[in-house]
């Protein structure tokens with residue numbers, strides 16, 4: 025009988041509580057949201073809202089920002105407008121590297137980094153080092169706790185390189201100036217990229233970024 029469908033408990037909840045639940049599901053994955061909506065279609069009205077887009081886990085796009093160059097445009101726009109950190113990381117990479125919009129790209133990466141999205145913290149940090157913004161770059165890398173353990177920062181770099189796969193990456197002339205100037209100040213382990221003491225750590229990170237090692 026029309027209009028006599030049993031309402032699920034979820035549908036009976038206040039809208040703001042529905043949204044809260046969906047935004048938590050969104051942190052898990054887009055697929056989880058889709059599954060939820062397939063099970064309870066009326067929840068869609070509580071889904072297309074900023075808090076859900078802000079929390080929405082778009083990890084697959086951060087792994088392949090290249091895939092989002094042509095596709096996922098409206099998803100990306102909604103996420104960016106809602107302050108989704110992963111979306112800012114993805115758009116930052118697209119703009120900074122692929123479109124060579126250095127300033128525009130950096131703004132996005134900065135937002136993601138300041139929101140403590142790890143991969144962006146690392147990438148923004150090494151870009152700042154390469155731009156000669158040494159204090160900012162070092163402070164960024166310091167938030168990854170490399171003095172206690174270098175693992176976290178190293179893992180970030182591996183993931184950043186993965187994100188850059190298939191993206192046009194240009195080595196800017198300005199990087200090389202900073203690189204050579206920095207290199208002149210390093211007296212220890214200069215030729216051994218694997219040896220990183222407190223003195224040469226940032227220089228090694230700069231080297232790896234400039235040469236994409």
Ligand SMILES: [Zn+2]
Pocket residue numbers: 212213219220221222223224225
């Ligand atoms: Zn050293």
